[in-house]
Amino acid sequence: MTLPGDVPSSHVLTSDPATLLRWYLDAGVDEAIGDQAVDRFTALRTPQLASRLAAESEAAAPPPAPRTHVPARAASAAPAPLSDGGAAHAAQGVRTVDELKAAVEAYTGCGLKQFASRTVFADGNPRARVMFIGEAPGADEDRQGLPFVGVSGKLLDRMLASVGLSRADNAYITNVVFWRPPGNRAPNDEEIASCLPFVTRHIELVDPAVLVFVGGLAAKTLLAKPVGITKLRGRWYDYETPGLARPVPAMALFHPAYLLRSPQQKRYAWRDLLAIKQKLRGGPDAPPED
Numbered sequence: 001m002t003l004p005g006d007v008p009s010s011h012v013l014t015s016d017p018a019t020l021l022r023w024y025l026d027a028g029v030d031e032a033i034g035d036q037a038v039d040r041f042t043a044l045r046t047p048q049l050a051s052r053l054a055a056e057s058e059a060a061a062p063p064p065a066p067r068t069h070v071p072a073r074a075a076s077a078a079p080a081p082l083s084d085g086g087a088a089h090a091a092q093g094v095r096t097v098d099e100l101k102a103a104v105e106a107y108t109g110c111g112l113k114q115f116a117s118r119t120v121f122a123d124g125n126p127r128a129r130v131m132f133i134g135e136a137p138g139a140d141e142d143r144q145g146l147p148f149v150g151v152s153g154k155l156l157d158r159m160l161a162s163v164g165l166s167r168a169d170n171a172y173i174t175n176v177v178f179w180r181p182p183g184n185r186a187p188n189d190e191e192i193a194s195c196l197p198f199v200t201r202h203i204e205l206v207d208p209a210v211l212v213f214v215g216g217l218a219a220k221t222l223l224a225k226p227v228g229i230t231k232l233r234g235r236w237y238d239y240e241t242p243g244l245a246r247p248v249p250a251m252a253l254f255h256p257a258y259l260l261r262s263p264q265q266k267r268y269a270w271r272d273l274l275a276i277k278q279k280l281r282g283g284p285d286a287p288p289e290d
């Protein structure tokens with residue numbers, strides 16, 4: 001079988017053509033342009049082409065810069081802060097969840113948007129007392145425009161149901177980025193930073209009684225703690241922003257995708273869900289024991 005992209009099928013660790021095609025589709029390859037694979041690296045290796053490219057790059061090279069003294073401190077300066085792509089400005093102006101949704105849909109400052117089919121904003125009841133924030137849309141979410149509708153979403157729904165919650169009634173669900181990262185990779189720092197002002201405003205507008213971060217990435221991002229989910233889950237944090245009248249109690253939960261791979265961890269998720277249920281009922285804090 002001849003595949004686009006010059007990649008022999010043996011390099012993709014599967015012999016199932018349907019899996020392989022899905023892999024290509026997920027990576028953004030949706031068109032085959034030839035019957036024969038072309039090895040462009042070999043084509044580049046002809047001596048004539050190599051010497052032409054060398055001559056061209058020499059001609060295009062800028063003249064050597066005059067030597068300047070760079071003070072040691074400037075040379076080792078911290079990296080420039082990540083840009084939010086204008087999100088803070090756009091998010092500040094909105095007064096309702098619907099306005100926020102429109103602002104996110106109009107926003108072009110996140111690089112993920114160009115690869116995604118749809119904006120995945122939120123699902124559930126925006127007046128719910130509990131707001132769940134996950135990581136990033138996957139392929140199913142990208143197709144349907146709704147968060148957590150794939151396999152891990154089904155498990156999340158069952159987890160919610162076990163403590164009397166559902167998106168149809170009393171739970172609200174979103175993610176830390178609104179567009180699917182290509183190939184289901186994790187969103188990078190820049191992509192997260194470019195959505196964060198919208199996520200913060202989202203929390204302010206929903207103003208939940210309890211916030212739940214689904215998975216390590218959401219917890220790390222919103223608690224601003226560079227620690228893994230195993231350390232973060234199972235205890236209450238105060239989530240604060242200037243736009244919230246009071247700190248919101250927040251809990252981190254293992255991501256359902258992780259629980260599908262590691263079912264033995266479900267007992268911890270169950271404890272955390274019970275603690276969330278108790279908090280929503282206004283009961284005393286009973287931090288789950290590990």
Ligand code: URA
Pocket residue numbers: 134135136137138141146147148149150152153175214215
């Ligand atoms: N995983 C997430 O974190 N969010 C989704 O919307 C789907 C899967």
